[in-house]
Amino acid sequence: MKNKTIFVACDTSNLDEIKKIINKTYSRKLKIIPKFGLQFFYSKNGRKFLEKFKKDFWLDLKINDIPQTAVSAINSLKDLKKCKYITVHANGGLEMLKSVKINAKKINKNLKILVVTILTSLNDKSLKEIGYNTKVKQLVLKQASLVKKSGCDGMICSAHEAKMIRNKYKNLLIIAPGIRLPGDSSNDQKRIMTPKQAFRNKVSGIVMGRSLTKGNIKNNIKKLADHLNR
DSSP, X not given: OTTSEEEEEEOOSOHHHHHHHHHHTOOSSSEEEEEEOHHHHTSTTHHHHHHTOOSOEEXXXXXXXXXXXXXXXXXXXTTOTTEEEEEEEGGGOHHHHHXXXXXXXXXXXXXXXXXXXXOTTOOHHHHHHHTOOSOHHHHHHHHHHHHHHHTOSEEEOOHHHHHHHHHHOTTSEEEEOOBOXXXXXXXXXXXXXXXXXXXXXXXXXXXXXXXXXXXOHHHHHHHHHHHHHO
């Protein structure tokens, strides 16, 4: 199962909780990488902690701005030596994506740029409310073409769209959030799937939060391993 990457969402600003999640999600059977979002990164001790972090991690900032500002944001993170993944938003457009990817190579050759498409908290109805006249799958496929043209390494999308994307773009990293263990609550997500279903849909990795970090973390990791082994 080491070929299946699981990103654990460290969604808290409490440093002790972060350390607990990192320690208790360690597994010899699974490849687990911590994902730090805005909540922790913006917290008082968040950035300081990440400066000294010794293992690969994902910084989920969803950068979305004009090209020069996005590039400046990437430059400001060059001291985070173990940051292996950073997210930018497809809404920033092709030129922003290209600029970020070109600049990322200069500051860290191992840094992978992942492009956020349609959040898994949104569905067709949500898109219509925002003002889009297209369905989720069509928009995600269009955004995937931007990812490919930009040279970015991969994309974030629901596992529901993953197989469609994989069939057209064989080499993109496809990371799927909205993943829940069987029987878990969907919470604020609308397009969810189990880990096993997601990997069957040809994702490169999955993002899991509360299914792993709520309650007994060690037991949750065991449940995940058992689920993937069935």
